[in-house]
Amino acid sequence: MLKGRHIVLVEDDEIMGGSIYQRLRLEGAVVHWVKQVARAVGAIRTPGHPVDAVVCDIRLPDGSGEDLFFRLSDSVSLPPFLFVTGHGGVDQAVRLMRAGAADYIQKPFEMSAFLQRLSLLVGAGSSEIDHFVGISAAATAVEDLVRRAAQVNQPAMIRGEHGTGKGRIARALHGLSADRAQGFHEVDFAKQGASLIFDRLMPDAEGTALVGSGGTIFLNALARMPREAQDRLAEALERDPLRARLISACGREMDQALADGAFRADLFYKLDVIDIPVPPFRDRPDDAIWLMMRLFEAKNADRDPPLAGISARTEEAMRAHVWPGNGRELRSRVIRGLEMARGTLLMPADVFPDRPEVAETRAELPSLATVRDAAERRQILLALETTGGQVGEAARLLQVSRTTLWEKMQKLGI
Amino acid sequence: MLKGRHIVLVEDDEIMGGSIYQRLRLEGAVVHWVKQVARAVGAIRTPGHPVDAVVCDIRLPDGSGEDLFFRLSDSVSLPPFLFVTGHGGVDQAVRLMRAGAADYIQKPFEMSAFLQRLSLLVGAGSSEIDHFVGISAAATAVEDLVRRAAQVNQPAMIRGEHGTGKGRIARALHGLSADRAQGFHEVDFAKQGASLIFDRLMPDAEGTALVGSGGTIFLNALARMPREAQDRLAEALERDPLRARLISACGREMDQALADGAFRADLFYKLDVIDIPVPPFRDRPDDAIWLMMRLFEAKNADRDPPLAGISARTEEAMRAHVWPGNGRELRSRVIRGLEMARGTLLMPADVFPDRPEVAETRAELPSLATVRDAAERRQILLALETTGGQVGEAARLLQVSRTTLWEKMQKLGI
DNA sequence: GGGGGATGTTCGGAAATCCTGACAGCCTTC
């Protein structure tokens, strides 16, 4: 149960901490042991890997575990917390449980019981949400939208550049909907013979159609839908509400098609009830890294010998790349990189053989202060942009005081 | 808040039971005192009256309160359980809380604290009285006022901030009045076309009007009533007492409208015979909790999977919130929170993703600290890689001291 | 087995950062 799970252990006592640490390691968990509240905040809020559970002592040198929990519970959605303490009482236990702690164990305890209860949380912990777009804020927003769209039977339109995984999102939407058992029918107008498939889906003169009873019709590359098919669909929608769920996907080229009349505007608006915009990878580098990790894990296992990991510089290079081909490009780059890699790590040169300059950055690294400032600067600008230049509002978004933000803006020259 | 509530008290100790029983009676609760598990099962599962809460001892002559709880928890919906015990320990408390008990108090306890915690639970449960404003003293006062207003046919004026549910109160008043069958006609002057609707309600030159025979006219956003309509209404009132019941609603802006003459003072006083002031949510946090509970119960049932409950921290945060948007804001927050929640409880971060009072949803940004940490983490990894894992060397590259780098690595879990 | 160098860790003080609070302008909006 615990194998491969990421667990943060917050415990200052050497003996106790050591024994828990050892045991969890033995069980195959990846344990991050911190001894102070301040450390724990960072480890839980900005983890290198999603945290599956937190095992937390109450009495700590620089504060209490309770403080830690309350502080975090205001700002982020938390992994399950298991409190472990020798000094607590019923009141504390009840208070914490009511506040949302997952479990509470008194010292001394049986290690086996402890492990069992921890496994329970980890198993239940839905911190491993089923991501199908990515882990960035933008991606989870899209996922939420898809989930909601799946609840109502309204035509949905997925809009995004090439390779952003519109097809996969459509399939996910179908899979989340109530009548997922009813079949998923894709018509890709970028392919030959799309019209034939489409014809079988639409009601004919006698009103019979393949999808009369439900299911999902996915119209891919909608902008290239033939005019004649558009007319038939519009007419079918007009005559009688379709039983099937309609999902369509298109890219930037739809603007053009609408402008020059190649696509009927009235039909477009009928299909665009729920709009699901998928941002390109260049706007969400975290997802590029996430997707790379997934691909790496999947494909590296087949490799002989498997690589030990991914160079941090590769991540850096991916973050900087603009991804004109989005997910499709990423996929092919990673797979090719895995084949080409010679050392033990996946290096930038493996993934970007076409960009020799990424390999050469050996000498000097920007200092920590530099990148920190750069990151802050980017974020501040982003916040200011979303608030339309309102400083106070931006400060709230960034969770600093207005004065601090002002100071930083002075310092960074914004 | 216990007045009129039905509470089952399960306690075998005469002294303890008697004292609780007396006190609860004093508070106005209807208490059903049983001294055995067997009796309690019946009293709770097949009560003569819906039970609002159960106060339960653990050690009982024919079993334990824990058994009672587990036995009942198989059946459908349990009232909130508050356990009271002198012998229990942390383990028991945690076990019960995890199983869904609402609270757990150790003997001996302060009676006042006990009552407070019990009230909290009871507030959550649905009550016998048909509340439509809230459960706080202020809200029940408003409800009483509405009930009385329904008895007499005098113009009533509901005054309250945006989102305090003035429309709902008006409808409730209508529903409580004798001629509720006569129809309810709303004219919302904040909306387009209000004047047209208004015209059809007012007697014309021939003295005929839509509401000549009764019913209720509800003038919403009264302060924005056009001057011309004011004149017509004043005239109609002057000429002949209207058959219909008049309810109007306005907010703070009416003071302004009266001051600068945008609203006729004479008309205002004619409409303000029965004054129903609705206090804002910030002045009655109990109602915020109550409304949240109602919404939670209603919407959580549709959720998949349903949440187990609401974190005590969330209640606390709601209590502290000022609710600039009052009920409307609360509603949208709770509904969004239910969508966003990831764990098993509704946490503060779900309901208040934006810390302070921003009424509308705002795309949440990672905090400055988060991106700063993330940037540092990346750079540190990069440096460590280029130095081949040599910490001291990496520190030099990053231009920080070795100690600092070590600290950061601790904090970030590297 | 004994340096030498690197790391893991703690400590105390200096330096910075951040927050609260306050006040003055400078806009809108009544």
Next chain:
DNA sequence: GAAGGCTGTCAGGATTTCCGAACATCCCCC
């Protein structure tokens, strides 16, 4: 033209961060 909301600015104090110093280890190489 008064009020209220927002920004620019500053001060003072509480925290946090950062650094240098200091040990104890640990490992490698001689």
